[in-house]
Amino acid sequence: MRGLNWSDVTPKAQWLNRRQVMAGAAAGLIATPAAAKIEAAKSRYSTDATPNTFSEITTYNNFYEFGLDKGDPARNARLLTTDPWSVQIGGLVDRPGTYDLADILKDAPLEERIYRFRCVEAWSMVIPWIGFELGHLLAKVGVQPGAKYVAFETLVRPEEMPGQMTRSLDWPYREGLRLDEAMHPLTILATGLYGEPMPNQNGAPIRLVVPWKYGFKSIKSIVSIRLTDTQPQTTWNMQNPREYGFYSNVNPTVDHPRWSQASERRVGAGIFAGREDTLMFNGYDEVASLYAGMDLSKDY
Ligand SMILES: Nc1nc2c(c(=O)[nH]1)N[C@H]1C(S)=C(S)[C@@H](COP(=O)(O)O)O[C@H]1N2
Numbered sequence: 001m002r003g004l005n006w007s008d009v010t011p012k013a014q015w016l017n018r019r020q021v022m023a024g025a026a027a028g029l030i031a032t033p034a035a036a037k038i039e040a041a042k043s044r045y046s047t048d049a050t051p052n053t054f055s056e057i058t059t060y061n062n063f064y065e066f067g068l069d070k071g072d073p074a075r076n077a078r079l080l081t082t083d084p085w086s087v088q089i090g091g092l093v094d095r096p097g098t099y100d101l102a103d104i105l106k107d108a109p110l111e112e113r114i115y116r117f118r119c120v121e122a123w124s125m126v127i128p129w130i131g132f133e134l135g136h137l138l139a140k141v142g143v144q145p146g147a148k149y150v151a152f153e154t155l156v157r158p159e160e161m162p163g164q165m166t167r168s169l170d171w172p173y174r175e176g177l178r179l180d181e182a183m184h185p186l187t188i189l190a191t192g193l194y195g196e197p198m199p200n201q202n203g204a205p206i207r208l209v210v211p212w213k214y215g216f217k218s219i220k221s222i223v224s225i226r227l228t229d230t231q232p233q234t235t236w237n238m239q240n241p242r243e244y245g246f247y248s249n250v251n252p253t254v255d256h257p258r259w260s261q262a263s264e265r266r267v268g269a270g271i272f273a274g275r276e277d278t279l280m281f282n283g284y285d286e287v288a289s290l291y292a293g294m295d296l297s298k299d300y
């Protein structure tokens, strides 16, 4: 007998996947797909830019655990088991432990956050995430005074993640934030998008979203969160420190060694649409004070 999983104790709308919703609707089991939408409050942090389509957001992905091509994650992530799911929370916290996802979601104030999303490869999207502030979870586990950074890790399960059979990256995928970045209200743990549970290719069942940083900081399918007193190792910085810094704030004045970061291509905009200017901090100016006194061309 297995114990209760997070989907057993989470309101159905929070975990039903799109396929189940569509199948259920077709079979008349669910009145309308809309009935299964996650109820989430609107947020003043949302952009009023027009979101990309569900199809664009779920078929043009970076998720190297499932392959290197943009279409690989949609094809290969279907068989990823996301229930049961637990997250190990440790390091400098008052209440370390292995938390079932249901416990993490129990009192999480879900909001819709429509964010601009800028990949370091110079493409961008607008994505209507569903999630809650990382600061809410950190408050729940109790951050100890010596903590200065938060380190994250993605699941390692090569049987279900074919990219992990290769050495395209040094697994697990790792990311990190300074504690004040992690506590900023723009920083969320996302569990869905377009009112539906997170599609596997977008980092089910729970992933980070930090909208003022290049997309690779927004680590997917998280199984470990550790509070540390030293700057954690991060995947792309380990891979190529000259090209990818720890901070990786979106910055149109600091070019990637191999391409310009001054402009970006909005995915789905069509071949006649021009490139858009990239904005400092991806337009999220309210984070500028976090970096007061730093030279962002050196601390990139
Ligand atoms: N575990 C993991 N997280 C990851 C990645 C990855 O390869 N593995 N790719 C990153 C990159 S480069 C980007 S641009 C975003 C893409 O997120 P999306 O596919 O949901 O748009 O996920 C980030 N998080």
Ligand SMILES: [Mo]
Pocket: 062, 118, 119, 120, 121, 214, 215, 216
């Ligand atoms: Mo990216």
